[in-house]
Amino acid sequence: MSRHVVETDLALYAAGDLPVWRSAQVNLHVRRCEECRDLLEALRADRKELRRSADDMPANVDWDQLAAEMTANIRVGLAAGECVTPRERKVPAISWRPAAIAAGLVMLMAGAWWLNIPRTDTEAIGRAIRNMATGGRAILPQEESGPVVGASASGVKLVENGGQMGIEQSGLHPVMYSVSTQGSASARYVDQETGQVTITAVYDQ
Amino acid sequence: MTNKIYIAIAVSALSLHAQGLNHKIDFPKDSPVSVLSADFGNSNATARGANLIEVNAALSLRNSGQKRIRSMTLMVSAPDAVGKGSVSVPTLDAGPGETFSVHIGTRLVRPLAAGNPVVEVTLDGVLFDDLSFFGPDMLHSQRSMIMWELEAQRDRKYFKSLLATAGAEGLRNGMLSSLARQGDSSQRGVQMVRGRATNLDAERETQFAFLEIPESPVEASNGMARIGASLAGAPRFEVRNRSNRAVQHLEISWIVKDQQGREFLAASMPADLKLAPNQSGQVAQDAALRFDRPVSIQSMSGFVSSVEFADGTQWIPSRSALDQPGLRPLVAPSPEEQRLSQIYNKRGLQALIEELKKF
Numbered sequence: 001m002s003r004h005v006v007e008t009d010l011a012l013y014a015a016g017d018l019p020v021w022r023s024a025q026v027n028l029h030v031r032r033c034e035e036c037r038d039l040l041e042a043l044r045a046d047r048k049e050l051r052r053s054a055d056d057m058p059a060n061v062d063w064d065q066l067a068a069e070m071t072a073n074i075r076v077g078l079a080a081g082e083c084v085t086p087r088e089r090k091v092p093a094i095s096w097r098p099a100a101i102a103a104g105l106v107m108l109m110a111g112a113w114w115l116n117i118p119r120t121d122t123e124a125i126g127r128a129i130r131n132m133a134t135g136g137r138a139i140l141p142q143e144e145s146g147p148v149v150g151a152s153a154s155g156v157k158l159v160e161n162g163g164q165m166g167i168e169q170s171g172l173h174p175v176m177y178s179v180s181t182q183g184s185a186s187a188r189y190v191d192q193e194t195g196q197v198t199i200t201a202v203y204d205q
Numbered sequence: 206m207t208n209k210i211y212i213a214i215a216v217s218a219l220s221l222h223a224q225g226l227n228h229k230i231d232f233p234k235d236s237p238v239s240v241l242s243a244d245f246g247n248s249n250a251t252a253r254g255a256n257l258i259e260v261n262a263a264l265s266l267r268n269s270g271q272k273r274i275r276s277m278t279l280m281v282s283a284p285d286a287v288g289k290g291s292v293s294v295p296t297l298d299a300g301p302g303e304t305f306s307v308h309i310g311t312r313l314v315r316p317l318a319a320g321n322p323v324v325e326v327t328l329d330g331v332l333f334d335d336l337s338f339f340g341p342d343m344l345h346s347q348r349s350m351i352m353w354e355l356e357a358q359r360d361r362k363y364f365k366s367l368l369a370t371a372g373a374e375g376l377r378n379g380m381l382s383s384l385a386r387q388g389d390s391s392q393r394g395v396q397m398v399r400g401r402a403t404n405l406d407a408e409r410e411t412q413f414a415f416l417e418i419p420e421s422p423v424e425a426s427n428g429m430a431r432i433g434a435s436l437a438g439a440p441r442f443e444v445r446n447r448s449n450r451a452v453q454h455l456e457i458s459w460i461v462k463d464q465q466g467r468e469f470l471a472a473s474m475p476a477d478l479k480l481a482p483n484q485s486g487q488v489a490q491d492a493a494l495r496f497d498r499p500v501s502i503q504s505m506s507g508f509v510s511s512v513e514f515a516d517g518t519q520w521i522p523s524r525s526a527l528d529q530p531g532l533r534p535l536v537a538p539s540p541e542e543q544r545l546s547q548i549y550n551k552r553g554l555q556a557l558i559e560e561l562k563k564f
Contacts, residue, residue: 146398146399147287147288147399148397148398149396149397150394150395150396150397150497151394152394152395152497153392153394156290158287158288158290159287160287160288162314163286163287163313163314163315164287164312164313164314165286165287165288165289165290165311165313165314166312166313167281167291167292167310167311167312168310168311169308169310175387175543176537177392177394178395178470178472178473178537179395179396179397179473180397180473180474181397181399181440181459181472181473181475181490181494182399183397183399188537190543190547191547192551193551195543195544195545195547195548195551196294196296196544197294197295197296197541197543197544198292198294198308199292199293199294199295199540200290200291200292200293200310201291201293201344202288202289202290202291203288203289203290203291203344204399205288205289
């Protein structure tokens with residue numbers, strides 16, 4: 001004997017809701033299987049009983065309106081509940097650990113920058129950022145692509161490709177300084193005690 | 206977290222550490238100057254992304270030659286470092302066997318390299334009292350050293366003549382006048398960019414007036430330069446050799462006047478050019494000056510400050526030529542005038558008179 005028909009298929013068969021091909025298969029099986037035939041009869045009896053109970057319901061009930069009213073009542077109830085219950089504000093939990101890790105990373109990055117990036121490069125980047133912010137109008141670049149020699153009250157200096165050379169006389173201020181258009185800068189110092197004059201200079205080549 | 210702090214400290218310690226600084230003093234074997242001692246005690250090198258080298262050295266030197274030394278230039282350099290530096294003593298008077306000292310204070314930044322950084326101090330040149338020269342002259346210091354000596358001779362002669370004609374009081378007045386001038390000199394920090402005259406925003410061509418020095422063997426004229434906000438550049442001018450000797454080098458002093466009427470010496474413009482007698486030429490330089498404080502330039506001027514002839518001899522303006530109105534306050538006193546005025550200031554008139562008598 002073949003396998004019994006599952007109960008759901010029998011229930012659908014009893015209601016006439018099975019597809020045609022499956023319905024024929026169930027019909028063929030039920031004819032030969034007493035057990036399934038008994039179950040099918042039981043399902044048909046239940047169905048008749050349910051239909052009889054439905055006939056006892058009040059007449060002219062609008063089921064759609066009834067459903068809408070029930071839904072509305074449920075919503076009103078939920079809204080009223082929110083009004084009388086103090087609302088708990090959800091505060092995102094902030095842990096100190098990510099903040100501490102971020103601060104540590106920032107300090108580490110700043111330290112690594114300070115240790116490993118020459119000051120001239122830092123200054124150049126700062127100037128570039130300022131130039132971008134001002135559209136390159138307000139800030140004059142201090143370093144060109146080529147060498148720059150400079151003379152000032154702090155001595156003479158050559159800056160080129162991130163490297164630099166400065167010459168000063170410890171503790172002395174130059175009494176005069178100048179640059180030459182052939183690429184040098186010089187500063188003159190006078191020893192206050194001996195009067196000896198020292199001239200320092202830097203050359204870009 | 207604690208472990209991370211330890212790691213950061215360890216990284217810092219490894220990255221920022223003082224390195225030993227090797228130094229090398231290299232004078233030619235036949236040098237008329239010998240090194241008695243060299244103290245590099247306060248020198249050091251620090252690795253911080255690059256080598257930060259600070260040289261603080263005191264050299265004790267001796268004139269081991271037979272002539273009196275008037276000036277000396279030492280070249281300071283480091284392998285892989287940009288450019289070169291020099292330390293010159295222009296007012297020496299060191300006889301044979303006499304000693305003198307030179308202090309070198311240099312700060313270098315060069316790329317990191319394996320091994321301890323090395324600083325080299327070499328002799329670039331020595332000028333004697335007969336204007337003869339010894340040295341490789343890698344920095345073309347001979348020309349400057351001869352000019353310093355000519356200025357020294359000129360100024361000593363001037364002050365001696367004051368003493369001879371006006372007595373000690375005349376010399377005192379001359380010194381006071383010199384000291385006042387040195388105190389009044391206004392200077393501006395300036396940078397020079399060579400090879401490209403950039404950032405001459407809103408630039409305009411401006412004429413370059415030349416102060417006439419009748420005795421100058423070279424006449425400069427028709428000067429033009431472009432000026433912008435706190436910038437001046439691309440100077441060009443014509444020159445004419447009005448002497449009967451060939452010229453091979455000249456130097457123009459460049460004076461800038463701001464909108465408030467203040468004038469200051471901005472730069473010198475050396476030019477190498479061959480000029481036969483009565484020949485004219487043109488000088489154009491692709492260079493720009495940038496002032497470290499805002500300067501609104503009103504006008505510019507210049508004057509011929511030195512000329513070198515083909516035989517290596519030089520012309521410099523006389524004291525009387527420099528005394529013309531508008532020029533004297535702008536022209537820097539010579540190194541010798543500053544030395545003499547310092548002697549007067551520190552040790553008095555009699556010490557100055559004794560010093561002048563040595564020459």
